Structures are given as C-alpha cells and as structure tokens.
Amino acid sequence: MTRNTVHGAGTERITAAVVREKNGDFIIETLERESDLRLDEVLVRVVATGLCQTDVHVRDQNLPTPLPAVLGHEGSGVVEAVGAAVQTVAPGDHVTMSYQSCGHCRSCLTGYPAYCERSFPLNFGGARADGTNALRDDAGHEIHGHFFGQSSFATHAVATERNVVKVPVDAPLELLGPLGCGIQTGAGAIMNSLAVPAGASVVVFGAGAVGLSAIMAAHAVGASPIIAVDVVDERLILAEELGATHTVNARTADVSASVRDIAPGGVDFALEITGRPSMLTLAVDVLAPLGTAGLIGGAPAGTQAPVDMNTLLGGRTVRGIAQGDSIPQLFIPELIKMHQAGRFPFDRLVTFYDFADINTAVADTQSGKAIKPILRIPTSHTISN
Ligand SMILES: [Zn+2]
Ligand SMILES: [Zn+2]
Structure with missing residues (x-):
C-alpha cells in the first residue's frame, strides 16, 4: 500500500x-x-x-x-x-x-x-x-x-x-x-510466588501456555511428582514431554481420586489456570496439610468458587497470582539463561x-x-x- x-x-x-x-x-x-x-x-x-x-x-x-x-x-x-x-x-x-x-x-x-x-x-x-x-x-x-x-x-x-x-x-x-506475560506467569508462579522446592509435589490444572510453563519450571526446580490436568490429550502428551510425571484427563477420569492415587497424602502445591470455579474447589481439595493452591485463571467479575472451610483449617492456603510475581528486569533474563541451558x-x-x-x-x-x-x-x- x-x-x-x-x-x-x-x-x-x-x-x-x-x-x-x-x-x-x-x-x-x-x-x-x-x-x-x-x-x-x-x-x-x-x-x-x-x-x-x-x-x-x-x-x-x-x-x-x-x-x-x-x-x-x-x-x-x-x-x-x-x-x-x-x-x-x-x-x-x-x-x-x-x-x-x-x-x-x-x-x-x-x-x-x-x-x-x-x-x-x-x-x-x-x-x-x-x-x-x-x-x-x-x-x-x-x-x-x-x-x-x-x-x-x-x-x-x-x-x-x-x-x-x-x-x-x-x-x-x-x-x-x-x-x-504468559510464560513468566506460569514459571514465576512456581519459582517466585509459590517458591516450590525440590521434591515437592505439584498439580497444574490447565495445560495451555501458562500451565506448560509452570510444568517446565516445576521440572527445572526438581519438583516431583508433577501432575498435569487438562481435557486435551495432545496437551497432556506435550506436558509429559516437558516434565510432567503424571497426567490426568479431567474429561475421562475422576481428578480428585487420580491425584490421591499419585500423591496419597495430597499435594504440596496446586495451580489453577483454567478459570473454572469447580477446578479451584478441586485444587484446594487435593492439597496436603499446609499445602498452597495458587489461582491464576481469570473468570468473569463476581465469579465465586466454594471452598471447604474445614479443609482450609488444615493449614492450607489459597492465594491469587498475577504475572508470577515477576520483576521483569530480574526474572526474564533468568528464564533466558534457563532456556539457553536447555532447562526451560x-x-x-x-x-x-x-x-x-x-x-x-x-x-x-x-x-x-x-x-x-x-x-x-x-x-x-x-x-x-
Ligand atoms: Zn497476557
Ligand atoms: Zn505501583
């Protein structure tokens, strides 16, 4: 033109x-x-x-x-x-x-x-x-x-x-x-917001760009098991290639029972990225005592999700996460180094x-x-x- x-x-x-x-x-x-x-x-x-x-x-x-x-x-x-x-x-x-x-x-x-x-x-x-x-x-x-x-x-x-x-x-x-944005959000949720240590158990609800970034970061910090939950088999296959140790298709499996099979006492960390209220409820339900559920998924204004009050009394925490708590000038160069080292x-x-x-x-x-x-x-x- x-x-x-x-x-x-x-x-x-x-x-x-x-x-x-x-x-x-x-x-x-x-x-x-x-x-x-x-x-x-x-x-x-x-x-x-x-x-x-x-x-x-x-x-x-x-x-x-x-x-x-x-x-x-x-x-x-x-x-x-x-x-x-x-x-x-x-x-x-x-x-x-x-x-x-x-x-x-x-x-x-x-x-x-x-x-x-x-x-x-x-x-x-x-x-x-x-x-x-x-x-x-x-x-x-x-x-x-x-x-x-x-x-x-x-x-x-x-x-x-x-x-x-x-x-x-x-x-x-x-x-x-x-x-x-998307990639620092998922990686930062694991590395900054939740500060997941090596050996901790993690479940990620939603294996899109943010969830898969979280899974790569969880793998990089040595978390285990790392459980990916999604409804699309291709994404779950990719999640496994990127570090998930287990996958659960929420369309065909009972998510709560499947997570309990993999981590019998519950998981240390759960990340909710789908924006579905039922998934936030599940994310809290599958936590071990003192576990933390991080909420990333956005939902329409006013959306409520039920949480069992007695479950929270077991020392459990729910927290919202924006941009993975990233300070971009500090965190993005770290992610680039991890990528160059083949770890991300x-x-x-x-x-x-x-x-x-x-x-x-x-x-x-x-x-x-x-x-x-x-x-x-x-x-x-x-x-x-
Ligand atoms: Zn964005
Ligand atoms: Zn400000």
Whole structure:
C-alpha cells in the first residue's frame, strides 16, 4: 500500500492491527504515531509479538479497554529511540516488553509491581497514565494504545523504561516476547510466588501456555511428582514431554481420586489456570496439610468458587497470582539463561505466524491448534491483508 498524503508535522507512520468493534477482527491499518517521545518513553521497532488470551478477551470486550485500540502485550524488538530521562536502554538494544506498573505505590516499592495499585488503568486503560495517546488513524481520530505499556500488534511500540527488559543480543529475539506475560506467569508462579522446592509435589490444572510453563519450571526446580490436568490429550502428551510425571484427563477420569492415587497424602502445591470455579474447589481439595493452591485463571467479575472451610483449617492456603510475581528486569533474563541451558524449552509451545495472519492465529488458539502463537512483524511499513 502506498500513500501520497502529506502527514502531519511531528508524526511517523506505523502499521498496526486495530480492533474497532467488540468481537471484531483485527484490521491491519496505517496509523500516525507522535514522533516526540516523553521523558521516560522507549520507542521499540517490534520484531515479533506473542498473542495472549487477554488480547482476545479485550477484543471481545470482556475487559473494558476502550476501542478502537491497538492491543498486543508480548512484544520483543530493537530500541530505536529513547526519551531524555531513560538510562537503562539505548538505541540498538534488544528488548522484550512486559506489563506496566507505576513504580511509586506500596506494591511497587516493596518489590511486587505485578500487584501495582494502578495496574488496571496502566495496563488496560488504553492510554498513557495522563490519559493521552500517541496514535491516530488516517482520519485524525485518536486510537487507544499503550496497552500493557506497549500495544505491540504494530511495527513500532511506545513503551517506557519501566516495562522494557534488555536481553542479550545472542538470544533469539523473535522468540522472547511471550516471556513478558504468559510464560513468566506460569514459571514465576512456581519459582517466585509459590517458591516450590525440590521434591515437592505439584498439580497444574490447565495445560495451555501458562500451565506448560509452570510444568517446565516445576521440572527445572526438581519438583516431583508433577501432575498435569487438562481435557486435551495432545496437551497432556506435550506436558509429559516437558516434565510432567503424571497426567490426568479431567474429561475421562475422576481428578480428585487420580491425584490421591499419585500423591496419597495430597499435594504440596496446586495451580489453577483454567478459570473454572469447580477446578479451584478441586485444587484446594487435593492439597496436603499446609499445602498452597495458587489461582491464576481469570473468570468473569463476581465469579465465586466454594471452598471447604474445614479443609482450609488444615493449614492450607489459597492465594491469587498475577504475572508470577515477576520483576521483569530480574526474572526474564533468568528464564533466558534457563532456556539457553536447555532447562526451560518454552520454544516447544510456539507456532509462528505472519503479522497479516493475526486473525488465523486467534482462531488457532481458540481451536486448540496453537498453544502460543508468535506473530512476526515485518520491518516494512507496507503490510497488506
Ligand atoms: Zn505501583
Ligand atoms: Zn497476557
């Protein structure tokens, strides 16, 4: 696509996938991006970006990010420019982008940015913290961006110093984006939130990208047994290849009885990733005394899950987990080292797609054909679909 229109002073052309209506397709469009960066901003030429279920939930407006918007929150790429106050990255650096946090609230200051008090507006607000946006369409209308501080379904992302992570130049850049959300969530739940020690027993409910990342991490820390629960046999087979010692198909087996057969006194740790209330109830029921159930799976607002009060009295804990308690600048480099050492083969979860095929990638995650799609973003500004 070539355009000869003169665009406004102080803007640059980018190509992005725009969601214009609830349940609508992603539409590849040319947009104008403000060329001036704010003091803390980092302009990233996006090389590739993961697709996460949260993008689809927002497209379908299960979460209230305003439309039209550019989504995408698992981007990786090369820094092109930085704002005047940025100190930790420079043009030419390879980076992944992660979730956004404020840096000033009690959660951020105590080392828990995943629980930032401003998490919702900063990640889902569809604008900078001050309500402004860097993107406009050809008609001059504002397009909501800054999704998770990045909006990575685009050739360029305006991130900030807080949510970019410098990565080694010898790491496979186009593979790294999902470390910033889904993969750090699963691995971090095991390694940070629950701090699973060697020899501990673990059950994971849901063997998608997050669950399989948890299973790989549980294997890496020496947990045993590691029990994967899902309803899709192919995913359970992959779970075994990635470190699960046992698998249970919840469609055909009694999950509680099966887990008790494998771990007679119950398990030390259970992770719930399906978002189904009945699975959270089960996750608590299969715990050993003093065991902990971690909840990752999101459910519609107001969803309740029954928990047996007497079961909790046995020293058991239920806790919610966001982003695996990851501090991205510390944890993502660790995961990259584990991957390079062959101890965290998350590339096994990935299917690559061309950016123009973004809607196919969405369909393939919904059908179960793909576990973690990564979209390759061309350098050219002239993508058509
Ligand atoms: Zn904060
Ligand atoms: Zn995500």
